[in-house]
Amino acid sequence: MTTSAPGRPVGGSYDPARTTGGGLTAELDRLEAQAALSFPEELRILRGLGLEGGTVLELGAGPGAVTRRLRAALPAGTALIAADIDGELLAHAAGPGVTLLVADGADLPLPDDSVDFVLLRYVLQHVPDPAAVLAEVRRVLKPGGRVACTEVDSALWGAAEPSYPELAGVHAKMAAAQRADGGDRSIGRRLPRLLRAAGFDDVVLRPFATTNDDHPTDAFAPQLGPQRLEPLVARGVLSLAELALAADRWNRFRSDPDAWVMLLGLTAAATAPAGRGPQETP
Ligand SMILES: C[S@@+](CC[C@H](N)C(=O)[O-])C[C@H]1O[C@@H](n2cnc3c(N)ncnc32)[C@H](O)[C@@H]1O
Structure with missing residues (x-):
């Protein structure tokens, strides 16, 4: 675990003050822009996966870009809990109808069998021990409750036309730096196996795509532009x-009227499952 300010805990390989150029303010904007791009499609998928109400836990909610959207989308009676290891970041998620919980996902102060749906969005890629977090998610979920983990996979990041193979080394170094901090930018492909191994x-x-057919190319700047690398x-x-x-390739890309990105x-x-299997034995 690192700290972004003296004494400030940060989750695994994620440090909000050092994720993009411009520090914490720019990172809040980046997360908001990311949710604006893809959350409508993610929500459609989550509903198909059983997100409907009851008690919903958003684990690793950060500053609440998705929390606010979940609150607006879920029925009024839904108990929405936004949890994060970083209390300073989580404070931005405060709002009516949201219970904030400062906690490590591997040690949740929630009773067994108490939650209907858990969402982890872009969290497990930063966690040194995803299995420990998923074991805890399984403990707090009611039998028949559902977990959804949304992630990236650096080798399956998407596609662009034109593309710039000369940037492959830059992206490889970005992934290696996250790995050195205990994270994994290739976790997407591991998710199904991690869930099975945790006993689910x-x-x-369910893959989903976001393209500049639906959004202006500049809306992708916080994710794809050079600021992210600073x-x-x-x-x-x-x-x-x-x-x-x-920076040069991004400027070429964004000023090309035929450029396409997904x-x-x-x-x-x-x-x-209904039982906790081997974990249940005393
Ligand atoms: C990239 S941010 C994503 C925030 C939010 N889920 C979103 O999609 O906008 C990752 C979040 O995971 C949190 N996190 C990392 N490790 C955690 C842990 N062990 N327990 C709880 N939260 C954690 C970080 O503090 C951060 O808020």
Whole structure:
């Protein structure tokens, strides 16, 4: 675990003050922009996976870009809990009808069998031990309750035309830096196996795409533009020349009227079984 300010806990490989250039304010904007791009489609998928109400836990809610959207989308009687290990970040998620819970996903202060649906969105890629978090999710879910994990996979990030193979090294260094911090940008492909290994049933994978057919190309800037790489220069992971290369290619891309981009997200979901299996034995 790292700290973004003295004494401030940050989850695994995620440090909100050093995820994008511009610090915490820019990161809040990036998460908001990311939710604006794809959450409508994600919500359609989540509803198909059983998200409907009862008690819903958004684990790793961060500053609440998705919490606010869930609150608006779910029936009024839904008990919506937004949990995060970073209390300072989570405070931004405060709002009517949302219970905030500062907690490590691997040690939740919630009773057994108390939650109907758990969403983890872009959280497990930052967690050094995803299995421990999923075991805890299984404990708090009611039998028949559902978990959905939405993630990236760096090798399946999407597609772009034109594309710039000369940036492959930059992206590989970004993934390696996250791995060095205990995270995994290729976790998307592991999600179904992680869920099965945690004892869940009915594991399914639902990919979703976000393209600049539906959004202006500039709406992708917080995710694909050079600002996202700036902290890696400050850490010595990327050189200034590599940042300049990435900035040049992004500027070429965004000023090309025929440029096309598709970002791919992966949502894996599963059902909590009736018994806890081996974990139940004293
Ligand atoms: C990339 S942010 C995603 C925030 C939010 N889910 C969204 O999609 O906008 C990852 C979040 O996971 C949280 N996190 C990381 N490790 C955690 C853990 N072990 N327990 C709870 N939250 C954790 C971080 O503090 C951060 O808020």
